[in-house]
Amino acid sequence: MKKLLSILVAGLLVSAALLYGVHWLNNDQGYAGDKTLTVYNWGDYIDTDLIKQFEKETGIKVVYETFDSNEAMLTKIQQGGTTYDVAVPSEYMIDKMIQANLLLPLDHAQLPNLKNIDQRFMDLPFDPKNKYSVPYFWGTVGIAYNPKLLGGKKLDSWNDLWDPSLKQKILLIDGAREVIGMGLNSLGYSLNDTNKAHLQKAKEKLSELTPNVKAIVGDENKLLMQNNEAAIAVLWSGDAADIMGENEDIDYVVPKEGSNLWFDNMVIPKTAKHVKAAHQFINFMLDAKVAAQNTEYVAYSSPNKAALQYMPKEMVEDKRFYPSPGLTKRLEVYKNLGQKNLAYYNDLFLEFKMHRK
Ligand code: N2P
Numbered sequence: 348m349k350k351l352l353s354i355l356v357a358g359l360l361v362s363a364a365l366l367y368g369v370h371w372l373n374n375d376q377g378y379a380g381d382k383t384l385t386v387y388n389w390g391d392y393i394d395t396d397l398i399k400q401f402e403k404e405t406g407i408k409v410v411y412e413t414f415d416s417n418e419a420m421l422t423k424i425q426q427g428g429t430t431y432d433v434a435v436p437s438e439y440m441i442d443k444m445i446q447a448n449l450l451l452p453l454d455h456a457q458l459p460n461l462k463n464i465d466q467r468f469m470d471l472p473f474d475p476k477n478k479y480s481v482p483y484f485w486g487t488v489g490i491a492y493n494p495k496l497l498g499g500k501k502l503d504s505w506n507d508l509w510d511p512s513l514k515q516k517i518l519l520i521d522g523a524r525e526v527i528g529m530g531l532n533s534l535g536y537s538l539n540d541t542n543k544a545h546l547q548k549a550k551e552k553l554s555e556l557t558p559n560v561k562a563i564v565g566d567e568n569k570l571l572m573q574n575n576e577a578a579i580a581v582l583w584s585g586d587a588a589d590i591m592g593e594n595e596d597i598d599y600v601v602p603k604e605g606s607n608l609w610f611d612n613m614v615i616p617k618t619a620k621h622v623k624a625a626h627q628f629i630n631f632m633l634d635a636k637v638a639a640q641n642t643e644y645v646a647y648s649s650p651n652k653a654a655l656q657y658m659p660k661e662m663v664e665d666k667r668f669y670p671s672p673g674l675t676k677r678l679e680v681y682k683n684l685g686q687k688n689l690a691y692y693n694d695l696f697l698e699f700k701m702h703r704k
Contacts, residue, residue: 381624385410387420387431389611390566391589392484394644401631407624415565416522418693424449430618432625438473438610439524441480442683450479451615457626460633463653467672471610473683480612481629482650484642486584487670487678488525488607495596496578505533505602508579509552513559518568518580523689523696524681525607526553526563529581532604538679541688550695557703572597583609585647588668592646599667601678608678610650 386398390413398409412429414420417440424431424444436444444450455461461481468482492502497516502508508517519526528538530549540546561577569586571577573593580587587599613632615625631637639657642649648668649655655663663669684692 381407381621381627383408383410384432384621384624384628385412385429386628387412387414387423387434389413389435390415391569391586392435392611392645392647394641396644397632397637397641400637401628404631405624405627407621407627409628418523418689424616424618427618430620431616432619432621433628434614434616435483435611436480436614437681438471438612439681439683441612441614442473443689444614444616445474445479446683449617451617451619451622452478453481453615453629454626457623458630458633460630460635463633463635463638463651465650465652468610468650471680473610473680474612477612480614481633483611483613483632484585484645484647485608485610485650486648486668487601487675488520488528488581488583488609489587489599489601490579491572491582491587491590491597491599492579493572493575493594493597496575501598502579503600503603505529505604507602508559508581509533509556510559513579515559515561516578517556517559518561518571518577518582519563520568520580520582521563521565523692525581525583526699527692527695528607528681529553532602532606535604538605538607539682539684541684541691543691546691546695550699553699554702560703563700563703569593583647584668585645588648588662588665589646601667601670606678608675608680610680 384407386409398411401407402409414423417437420434420436421440421444423429424434458481464482468485470476474480490502494500527546527549530553531538531540531545534548534552536545536549568580568582569590572580572590584599591597591599613629615622619625632641633651635651635653636657638649638651638654642654642658
């Protein structure tokens with residue numbers, strides 16, 4: 348009798364396991380549940396230990412892919428080959444994606460940790476009421492430089508970069524808006540200027556910078572600067588913070604003529620297959636301790652107010668990376684300039700890049 352009972356129990360267990368297994372398989376394919384999640388983020392933009400922690404806590408398997416420009420990300424999402432559940436575009440691209448009907452409205456009820464975000468970063472013009480996006484990191488564009496490699500020279504202006512003594516010294520970030528923007532700013536024009544004559548002038552001015560440009564690079568800028576192989580880099584603030592953590596000689600400045608203030612937010616593309624898991628992931632990243640760990644690792648500026656208490660004081664109090672609202676007022680946020688103008692920026696940038704070689 349006892350034996351019969353154990354056979355019966357074993358049988359029940361096996362069929363339960365089988366049932367569960369089959370069910371789990373379905374989940375994995377995405378139509379019966381949310382057991383996988385595909386995340387699309389900028390390169391070097393997350394502490395990968397946190398992905399493992401999320402997988403462990405939720406049983407959701409994360410497929411993680413990276414991009415290095417908003418434009419590349421948009422193309423990939425529009426092609427639709429891979430479907431992404433979470434992506435992290437910048438503000439002007441979010442505006443563009445909303446207009447193109449590419450984003451899913453977020454369910455704030457599934458994002459209780461949204462309360463941790465500083466109000467200063469909520470409800471911004473590119474996404475009123477954060478209907479489609481929630482803050483991930485923010486920052487500026489500026490100049491990282493190593494005075495030791497420049498004979499003690501200090502930089503504080505875009506126009507400093509045109510100094511003939513800086514031959515082959517400068518790395519530029521591989522971004523159309525950033526580079527054309529720097530040309531525009533150096534001439535006193537807005538980063539959102541769409542006047543073709545102004546844009547042409549900016550491009551001509553950039554051509555004159557060519558002898559000073561050592562390379563146009565992505566995340567490699569960090570190693571080159573850390574190892575003293577380059578003296579100057581035009582880059583995003585968090586990359587500067589990261590570099591400065593490795594090489595104490597380097598400083599970061601937001602040029603006095605003005606510069607860009609940017610926001611990278613998490614979104615769920617309309618084509619997402621795992622919408623619930625996407626909300627779980629976003630809410631996880633908004634957790635104060637998770638955000639603090641992520642920020643310490645990535646070195647970008649966190650919009651998560653509750654996270655700041657868990658971070659080293661010298662990080663949070665560094666005005667170069669946590670500029671006050673008074674300071675950021677003089678900076679410009681990129682606007683979505685529309686398809687035609689963005690294409691024109693891209694063309695000019697391409698011409699500049701080709702002309703260099
Ligand atoms: C991280 C890139 C940060 C993106 N490597 C700035 N929008």
